[in-house]
Amino acid sequence: MKKSITIGMALCALMLTTSCSTRTIDLGGLSGKWNVISINGNAVTPGADGQGPSISFDVVNGRAVATTGCNRLMCGFNKDLPAGNLTFSRVASTMMACPDMSTEEALSRLFPTVTSYGRLADGSLGFY
Numbered sequence: 001m002k003k004s005i006t007i008g009m010a011l012c013a014l015m016l017t018t019s020c021s022t023r024t025i026d027l028g029g030l031s032g033k034w035n036v037i038s039i040n041g042n043a044v045t046p047g048a049d050g051q052g053p054s055i056s057f058d059v060v061n062g063r064a065v066a067t068t069g070c071n072r073l074m075c076g077f078n079k080d081l082p083a084g085n086l087t088f089s090r091v092a093s094t095m096m097a098c099p100d101m102s103t104e105e106a107l108s109r110l111f112p113t114v115t116s117y118g119r120l121a122d123g124s125l126g127f128y
Contacts, residue, residue, distance in 0.1 A: 003034040003125070026083040030057040030117070034125060036066070039106045053103050064088065066107050070098035075111055086117045086127070 036044050036053040046052045046069055055066045062079040065072055075091040088111040093104065114127045 003032065003123075027059045027079055029119065030086075030125070031059045032057065036103075036107070037124065039103070039110065044103050053107070066104075068098075068104040068107065070101075071096050071104050073104060073107055073111070084116050084118055086114055088112060088114055 033054050033056045036055060038044060044053055051067070051069050053066065053068045055064055057064050057077075059079060062076050063074070064077055065074050067073075071094045073091060073093045075088045077089065078087045081087065091108055091111045093108060098104070110127070116128045118126055118128070120126050
């Protein structure tokens with residue numbers, strides 16, 4: 001099953017204009033690997049390795065790892081919040097020089113601003 005994730009604060013406005021609904025899911029619904037399809041409403045492109053960016057959640061240990069095709073972003077998340085709420089902490093990254101750093105820069109700026117998540121009508125996941 002392919003999972004997709006949309007990240008960004010602008011997503012709330014997009015959802016209102018496209019009439020998508022959000023459903024709250026518990027942390028177990030986050031478990032596994034999600035493909036990042038957009039950040040702040042902007043589609044993302046594959047990295048230097050040809051792979052699209054993704055985020056993997058380890059809900060047992062409260063850890064997340066994002067790969068962008070070049071570097072990896074690692075962080076913790078608070079697994080003791082009520083369903084639908086989410087905060088990331090301790091964001092770290094590998095430091096390889098990449099041809100295009102825009103996706104990982106966008107992800108690293110957004111992780112600290114996320115406060116919640118929900119499943120969208122199309123089955124993807126949104127961070128707010």
